[in-house]
Amino acid sequence: MGPILLVLLLALILFGVGFAVKALWWLAVIVLIVWLLGFVIHPPTGGGQRGRWYRW
Incomplete structure (x- = not known):
């Protein structure tokens, strides 16, 4: 039962x-x-300058 839960948990983590x-x-x-x-x-x-839409 433990290994099955670990595999399912690993699959859930990898899917996430x-x-x-x-x-x-x-x-x-x-x-x-x-x-x-x-x-x-x-x-x-x-x-004549190009405008910038961001402020850096």
Whole structure:
């Protein structure tokens, strides 16, 4: 009974880690798209300089 519970617990942990990693990949892709759109879509500024939508 003990080894079966350990295998099931290990499978549950690995499934949770796999789901979290996949979710983080999707989040990284969305952030990358928004970041790239920031270079394409930027507010116009005076003086001929390119505007930045972020404040770093």
